[in-house]
Amino acid sequence: MKWQILVDGRPVEIDGGRLEAVVQVEPGVYSVIVDGVSHEVRLQASPEGLQAESEGRRFSVEVANPRDARRGSKAGPGSGRQNIAAPMPGKVIRVLVQKGEIVEAGQGLVVVEAMKMQNELKASRPGRILEVRAQAGSTVAAGDTLVVLE
Amino acid sequence: MFGKVLVANRGEIAVRIIRALREMNIRSVAVYSDADRAALHVRLADEAEHIGPAPAPESYLRIDKILEVAKRHRADAIHPGYGFLSENAEFAAACEASGVVFVGPPADAIRRLGSKTAARTLAKQAGVPVVPGSEEAAADLDQARRVARQLGYPVLLKASAGGGGKGMRRVASEDQLESAIRDASSEAARAFHNSEVYLEKLIESPRHIEIQIAGDRFGNLVHLGERECSVQRRHQKIIEECPSPWVARNPEIRAAMGDAALRIARAAGYHNLGTVEFLADQHGNFYFLEVNTRLQVEHPVTELVTGHDLVQLQLRIAADEALPFQQEDVTWNGWAMECRVCAEDPENNFFPSPGKIVQLREPGGPGVRLDSGVYPGWTVPLEYDPLLAKLVAWGPDRNAAIQRLRRALAEYTVSGVETNLNLFRDILADQQFQQGNLYTEFVADFLARRKPRPEPEPDLATAVALAAASAQAVNGNQAPGLERLESSRWLAEGRGQLLR
Numbered sequence: 001m002k003w004q005i006l007v008d009g010r011p012v013e014i015d016g017g018r019l020e021a022v023v024q025v026e027p028g029v030y031s032v033i034v035d036g037v038s039h040e041v042r043l044q045a046s047p048e049g050l051q052a053e054s055e056g057r058r059f060s061v062e063v064a065n066p067r068d069a070r071r072g073s074k075a076g077p078g079s080g081r082q083n084i085a086a087p088m089p090g091k092v093i094r095v096l097v098q099k100g101e102i103v104e105a106g107q108g109l110v111v112v113e114a115m116k117m118q119n120e121l122k123a124s125r126p127g128r129i130l131e132v133r134a135q136a137g138s139t140v141a142a143g144d145t146l147v148v149l150e
Numbered sequence: 151m152f153g154k155v156l157v158a159n160r161g162e163i164a165v166r167i168i169r170a171l172r173e174m175n176i177r178s179v180a181v182y183s184d185a186d187r188a189a190l191h192v193r194l195a196d197e198a199e200h201i202g203p204a205p206a207p208e209s210y211l212r213i214d215k216i217l218e219v220a221k222r223h224r225a226d227a228i229h230p231g232y233g234f235l236s237e238n239a240e241f242a243a244a245c246e247a248s249g250v251v252f253v254g255p256p257a258d259a260i261r262r263l264g265s266k267t268a269a270r271t272l273a274k275q276a277g278v279p280v281v282p283g284s285e286e287a288a289a290d291l292d293q294a295r296r297v298a299r300q301l302g303y304p305v306l307l308k309a310s311a312g313g314g315g316k317g318m319r320r321v322a323s324e325d326q327l328e329s330a331i332r333d334a335s336s337e338a339a340r341a342f343h344n345s346e347v348y349l350e351k352l353i354e355s356p357r358h359i360e361i362q363i364a365g366d367r368f369g370n371l372v373h374l375g376e377r378e379c380s381v382q383r384r385h386q387k388i389i390e391e392c393p394s395p396w397v398a399r400n401p402e403i404r405a406a407m408g409d410a411a412l413r414i415a416r417a418a419g420y421h422n423l424g425t426v427e428f429l430a431d432q433h434g435n436f437y438f439l440e441v442n443t444r445l446q447v448e449h450p451v452t453e454l455v456t457g458h459d460l461v462q463l464q465l466r467i468a469a470d471e472a473l474p475f476q477q478e479d480v481t482w483n484g485w486a487m488e489c490r491v492c493a494e495d496p497e498n499n500f501f502p503s504p505g506k507i508v509q510l511r512e513p514g515g516p517g518v519r520l521d522s523g524v525y526p527g528w529t530v531p532l533e534y535d536p537l538l539a540k541l542v543a544w545g546p547d548r549n550a551a552i553q554r555l556r557r558a559l560a561e562y563t564v565s566g567v568e569t570n571l572n573l574f575r576d577i578l579a580d581q582q583f584q585q586g587n588l589y590t591e592f593v594a595d596f597l598a599r600r601k602p603r604p605e606p607e608p609d610l611a612t613a614v615a616l617a618a619a620s621a622q623a624v625n626g627n628q629a630p631g632l633e634r635l636e637s638s639r640w641l642a643e644g645r646g647q648l649l650r
Contacts, residue, residue: 003622005615012615022620028565029509030617034609041617042509042565052614053565056572057606061618087501089532093336115502115536116316117384118337 004064007052011064081130084121084147086140090114094136097147101129110134110146123149151469152176152226152251157195158216159231162523162539163447164191167229170461179223181216183209185531190523197223204533210234213241220250227251227468229461233535236444237264253468255422255443262418263441265310267348269414273438276413281429281437283350291328294349298327301351307331309338310346315385317347355589356429358382359394359436361411362452364463365421370473373408374456375482377448380588381577383500388570388593389577390448391487392455395548395586396430407436414441423449423464429590447490447540450519454486454544485551486544489559493536495568496597504532508566513558517544517551520558530567538569548586552578576600 001016023031030041042053043061052059093111097103108120109129127149134146156179157167164180168191171178180195185204192198199219202209209215211234220228228245230236230253239260245252254260263269267287270280282301287310288294298305298321307330309317317338319330331347339345357380365371378394379387397403411426418441425446427439449460458475467473493503510526522539524530530538543558545551556578562571577583580596 003615003619005618007611007614007618010611012611014612014615014619016619016623018616019620019623022616024620024624026509030620032613032616034613034616037609039610039613040563041614042563043617043621044508044565050618052618053563054610054614055606056560056575057603057610059611059614061614063618063622087498088504113340115504115532115534116341117502118333119499119501 006060006062006064008059082124082127082149083145084109084123084149086112086142086144086146087121088114088142090119090140092134092136092138092140092146093118095132095134095147096120097129097132099129099132103127103129103149109149112140112146121146125149151471152465154179154197154223154225155253155465156181156216156220156223156225156228156250157191157231158210158228158235159233160186160189160191160210160523160534162521162537163231163233163445164189165194165523166521167231167461168194170459170465173459174462174465176465179219179225181210181219183533185533188528190525190528199223204531206234206533213238213244217244217248217250220245221248225250227253227465229253229465230444232442232444232447237442239264251468253422253464255420255424259418259420260443263414263420263424263443266308266312266440267310269441270438272417273414276410276417278410278414278438279435281350281353281439284348287346287348288331291331294331295324295327297349298324301349304352306350306352307334307347308350309334309342309344310348311342311344312338315382316341318385320352353429353431353437355591356380356431357394357396357588358387358427358439358590359397359407359430360425360427360442360446361407362446362449362460363411363415363420363424363426364460364467364473365415365424366467366473367421367470368472370476371412371415371420372473372475372477372480373411374452374458374460374480375404376407377446377451378588379448380590381583381592382590383496383593385590387448388490388492389488389574390451391485391548391551392451393482393485395588398548398586400434403434403436410436410438414438422467423460447537448488450521450540450542451486451488454519454542455482455484456480457483484544484546485548486542487548487551487555488540488542489555489574490537490570491539491541491562491564491574492570493530493538493567494570496570496573498568500570502532502536503568504530504536505567506530507538507564509563510565511561511563512539513541513561515558515561517554518542518558519544538564538567541574549584552584576603 003014005012025031032039044051050061052061090112093113096108103123105125110121130150131148154177157164168178177196180192180198181201182192183204201215235241239257242252242257284297304322307319317334319334321330334347335345362374377392379390381389425442428436430436494500506529519542543554
């Protein structure tokens with residue numbers, strides 16, 4: 001049996017017989033010996049797919065399998081609508097823009113406080129503010145849309 | 151000596167204090183908020199009691215509740231750690247009033263030194279140079295503008311009651327002043343319940359060097375040398391070392407700074423542990439910055455080099471013992487260096503990264519000390535400081551300490567939350583860092599010159615593919631077993647909120 005694995009988008013073919021090189025040493029932690037070289041690989045499932053970590057590096061991993069071919073296409077930066085979302089739960093300290101305002105790339109949009117630190121969410125590209133959903137003083141959950149940019 | 155001590159803190163420092171207490175055969179009482187029921191400090195303490203909801207103002211900052219717990223558990227003393235109530239004179243006074251010893255300086259000394267502006271005045275009276283700046287908090291924008299013009303831009307805005315870089319802003323020109331004051335005051339108000347800010351002349355490319363002092367109630371006062379803490383992000387220290395490479399090249403400076411620190415402490419009527427912070431410019435001048443009237447996060451580097459346990463020393467002083475050594479007994483052996491390992495994402499402007507620690511491998515071995523507050527399966531709460539652990543290495547000289555720290559960093563793995571481990575691996579490999587050319591904007595400049603890491607060996611991609619194939623072979627097509635790890639912090643967070 002052969003496996004087709006995409007590591008950071010690059011295909012690696014694995015012969016089933018080579019799996020003897022792998023031992024799961026802890027939940028999600030794999031010791032792998034390749035040609036006498038010892039590696040440790042950590043695997044994690046995430047909403048974006050399988051993530052691997054080894055020697056301080058991250059890899060996205062895809063095991064070729066027709067059932068997994070359901071990746072949604074994300075709109076690239078610089079075009080169309082963009083939702084600026086809270087990267088983590090926190091409190092909205094200040095809203096720096098108004099509906100209809102034209103913003104430049106790098107301009108601050110909303111100040112959110114989490115873990116005792118204030119963080120300014122910035123526009124990644126120029127655009128017009130289509131909608132402001134964040135309210136100063138309100139608590140937001142991770143992924144909540146704060147501002148919609150057009 | 152005390153029979154029982156309450157630890158009014160959480161995280162790695164609460165664990166550190168509990169360890170000192172156990173070595174002294176003193177019982178420990180932990181306090182915890184809703185978010186910390188399963189925290190390591192609660193697991194390690196002899197006794198523990200709940201003090202309120204997760205937000206610190208409703209738990210770790212509640213003087214009344216903490217004193218209540220101290221009374222109920224018959225604690226003889228309270229150790230405040232750092233942060234939270236550690237530099238709160240009102241708390242120190244309330245402890246004394248209710249008959250429990252505050253492990254720290256007298257409330258009066260905290261008051262005298264707690265306000266940075268008052269401390270500056272005191273330092274000047276003691277003949278210690280200070281950074282040019284306003285003596286008082288800026289009353290309004292007009293006054294701030296006048297002071298800034300006199301000092302000349304760039305200037306630095308600082309919170310009067312501040313620490314840890316909160317409420318601090320660099321202002322390059324007058325048009326930035328208004329918004330900088332607004333941001334700094336609101337941050338200061340939230341962090342310290344005091345929105346006052348003042349202005350200072352910005353010293354370009356300074357080193358941050360601080361002197362550890364210790365004094366007893368009988369007037370004995372010594373210094374334990376310096377720490378260099380120039381490697382900072384967002385004005386917060388991330389790598390500290392003892393000795394300072396600058397002081398090591400100019401040994402006479404240690405005595406001069408030590409002497410200045412002791413003059414200030416004496417003028418303030420200080421006892422217990424404290425840290426006097428200085429800025430050193432590129433020409434060999436040093437200026438008094440502020441006094442931290444508490445145990446410092448980075449105290450382990452001094453402990454490893456001087457051989458003194460500073461937390462135990464604090465407890466002895468608080469229990470009315472005399473300092474067990476004098477200035478001439480203090481010696482410095484070798485070199486120690488510390489990394490503050492935080493749940494944050496250096497690739498994303500150091501954004502905090504709370505969540506569940508799914509996997510953890512902690513380093514050990516010769517010359518390595520890890521002061522950690524976490525364990526695998528622990529969910530790092532979003533309400534508090536993102537510090538997970540302090541990794542400290544000792545070596546006979548600076549190069550040996552760096553090599554050891556790099557080795558320990560190679561062993562250290564944390565998954566489930568983002569950490570700054572990779573940043574430390576890269577900084578410690580940096581030539582400028584290795585040569586000891588440090589200054590407070592070091593990290594910003596380093597990030598600008600940092601090269602992308604070289605492509606991994608094809609070997610590594612094969613290893614990753616093998617691990618993934620193996621997981622798939624064992625678990626079938628859906629890679630189950632991986633989901634069960636609750637590895638996604640989004641999922642963990644969502645689940646946490648459902649349970650709340």
